[in-house]
Amino acid sequence: MKHHHHHHRLYCKPAAKILFLFLLSFIFGNWLGYITAPSPAAIPASADGNWGLSFQQEGQPPVGNASSEYLKQFNAHYTADTSEKVLYLTFDAGYENGNTPAILDALKKHQVPATFFLVGNYLNTSPDLVRRMAAEGHTVGNHTFHHPDMSRISTEETFSQELRSLEDLYQQITGQSMQRFYRPPQGKYSESNLCMARDLGYHTFFWSLAYVDWYEDKQPSHEEAFQKLLGRIHPGAIVLLHSTSRTNAEILDELLTRWEEMGYQFRPLTELVSKSEL
Numbered sequence: 001m002k003h004h005h006h007h008h009r010l011y012c013k014p015a016a017k018i019l020f021l022f023l024l025s026f027i028f029g030n031w032l033g034y035i036t037a038p039s040p041a042a043i044p045a046s047a048d049g050n051w052g053l054s055f056q057q058e059g060q061p062p063v064g065n066a067s068s069e070y071l072k073q074f075n076a077h078y079t080a081d082t083s084e085k086v087l088y089l090t091f092d093a094g095y096e097n098g099n100t101p102a103i104l105d106a107l108k109k110h111q112v113p114a115t116f117f118l119v120g121n122y123l124n125t126s127p128d129l130v131r132r133m134a135a136e137g138h139t140v141g142n143h144t145f146h147h148p149d150m151s152r153i154s155t156e157e158t159f160s161q162e163l164r165s166l167e168d169l170y171q172q173i174t175g176q177s178m179q180r181f182y183r184p185p186q187g188k189y190s191e192s193n194l195c196m197a198r199d200l201g202y203h204t205f206f207w208s209l210a211y212v213d214w215y216e217d218k219q220p221s222h223e224e225a226f227q228k229l230l231g232r233i234h235p236g237a238i239v240l241l242h243s244t245s246r247t248n249a250e251i252l253d254e255l256l257t258r259w260e261e262m263g264y265q266f267r268p269l270t271e272l273v274s275k276s277e278l
Contacts, residue, residue: 051078051187051206061208061234074194076204080236080272085263087233088272089114090205091243092183094147096126097216099249104132106252110260113268114138115205116243117183120145120166127173134174139269141181141205142166151190159196181205181269203273207240209233214242222251230258238269 053062064071064078071077080088091103091114107114116133118140123130133140144150144162153159163182170178182202184193189204197204211228213220220228225247229239241248256266 051184051189053078053208053210055232058231059234061236062232064206064208071194071204071206074198074204075202075273076194076198076206077238077272078206079208079234079238080275082236084265085235086265086267087235087237087239087259088267088269089239089241090117090141090183090207090269091115091241092117092143093122093243094119094143094185095121095244096129097244099246100126100129100243102249103243103252104129104136104138106256107138108136109253110256110266112256112266114266115141115181115269117141117143117181117205118166119143119147119185120169121147123166123169123173130170130173134176139179139181140170140174141179141183141269142202143183144185145169147185149186149188150184150193151188154190154192156196156199159193160200163197163200163202179270181273203269205238205269207238209237210240213245213248216244216246219245219247222247225251226255226258229255230262233259233262233264238272 050065052065055062061079066076066078068077068079068081080086089107089112093100093116106112116138118130130140142163143166145165146162148162150159150162153162167178170176180200180202182197183205187206194204209229209232211220211225213225233239243249259266
């Protein structure tokens with residue numbers, strides 16, 4: 001296994017270096033006036049940018065910016081490769097606004113394990129809810145301390161600081177060590193971020209189902225929410241909901257019931273990870 005990890009590091013570092021040398025030659029070339037456009041071959045193909053999905057067929061996983069195959073080398077995931085009716089429920093929270101207790105109540109009622117990706121502000125303002133999540137068997141994941149655009153962070157030092165400072169705070173609040181699950185803020189990432197997260201022992205989680213639920217003053221109606229969340233569910237889905245959403249708090253009990261009626265089972269992300277490492 002050690003050797004395997006080493007092999008990955010070798011794969012990771014050169015890509016950045018090649019890109020840097022290429023950019024350097026491009027800048028100087030331009031300056032000297034003899035390069036008009038970069039040759040596409042010189043840029044390593046990757047899916048840098050914002051995580052995005054295209055839904056092609058109801059009941060089927062959407063196509064992501066990057067394939068599961070590509071993501072696998074970085075211990076990154078957006079959906080589980082399965083035909084089983086299982087889903088992985090995740091919540092992102094940049095802050096707490098009173099909707100989480102109802103969400104936790106619904107999860108408890110249905111005995112559904114979820115992962116909450118939290119930021120530093122959340123841990124500072126709502127330590128009791130963080131302790132409740134842990135006590136009720138949920139996983140708390142790392143959404144970074146300050147919620148920056150991580151794709152702009154290129155040094156390992158700054159990148160690891162964003163994750164480590166949140167780990168430390170979580171440890172202080174709960175007395176437990178944080179599960180090394182990472183979700184980039186707003187799904188903004190770069191290949192070097194995927195490398196750095198993996199080298200810090202993290203799994204990176206994108207998603208295969210989400211909807212526009214994060215504007216506090218423009219909350220979707222229950223109908224809209226059910227239409228998206230029931231219509232686009234698929235086997236192995238990693239679902240992203242915002243726990244700041246009033247709509248989500250109001251519908252979660254019924255939503256979980258409807259998914260159960262469709263034959264879905266809820267699994268923790270820890271199980272997806274252990275499966276992916278077999």
